[in-house]
Amino acid sequence: MYEYYVKRQRRKELYLRFRNLKFIVPKETECFWPYYAICFVGEYDPILMRISSLDIVIDAGANIGIFTLLAAKKAKTVIAVEPDPENFEYLRENVRLNEAKNVVLVNKALSNYVGDGFIYGRGPLKALSHRGLQLK
Numbered sequence: 001m002y003e004y005y006v007k008r009q010r011r012k013e014l015y016l017r018f019r020n021l022k023f024i025v026p027k028e029t030e031c032f033w034p035y036y037a038i039c040f041v042g043e044y045d046p047i048l049m050r051i052s053s054l055d056i057v058i059d060a061g062a063n064i065g066i067f068t069l070l071a072a073k074k075a076k077t078v079i080a081v082e083p084d085p086e087n088f089e090y091l092r093e094n095v096r097l098n099e100a101k102n103v104v105l106v107n108k109a110l111s112n113y114v115g116d117g118f119i120y121g122r123g124p125l126k127a128l129s130h131r132g133l134q135l136k
Contacts, residue, residue, distance in 0.1 A: 021069050022097050024090060044070060051075050060110050064090035065103075072100045083109035083135050084119050084126050109135050 016023045044067055051057060051074040059068045062080035064087055072078045080095070080103055082088045088107045095103045109117045109128060120132030 018066075019070065019073075021073075023064065023066060023069075023094050024097065025064055026086075026090065048074065062091055063087050065094040068103055069094060069098050069100055072098075072103050075102065077102050077104065079104045079106060081106045081108060081110055083107065083117070083128070084133075087126070 014025050016025055047067075048070055051071055053074065053076060055075045057071045057075045057078045059065075059071065059078060059080045062068045062082040065080060065082075068078050068080040068091065078100075080091060082091050082105075085107070088105070092105055095105065109119075111117060111128065117135040118129045118132040119126050119135060120129035121127055
């Protein structure tokens with residue numbers, strides 16, 4: 001059974017608890033489906049079952065850190081890479097909130113080339129692009 005509920009609300013954020021972890025997530029109702037897939041469907045469960053206490057996990061595109069923190073409960077170290085500045089702030093706050101000392105945060109984009117990059121889109125639908133918010 002998945003424990004998942006709204007703790008309290010601010011204007012732009014939801015406070016959630018899932019598997020003894022706390023999360024601050026953006027309050028965008030049209031983007032709620034990823035949290036449903038993760039928490040109720042168990043989308044990450046097959047991956048999480050394969051992580052051992054000796055593993056170093058790289059979460060490429062860590063978003064707000066749900067997988068990062070679930071993996072951090074099992075792995076030796078998690079390297080969470082998130083290029084989007086807004087998502088990175090949620091990621092940083094969620095790691096702090098859960099006192100996950102084995103998480104290394106990296107505010108960069110990963111790509112198969114070196115150069116300038118852009119992020120385009122909203123919420124969890126943001127992606128690397130040739131236009132949009134320029135990455136540093």
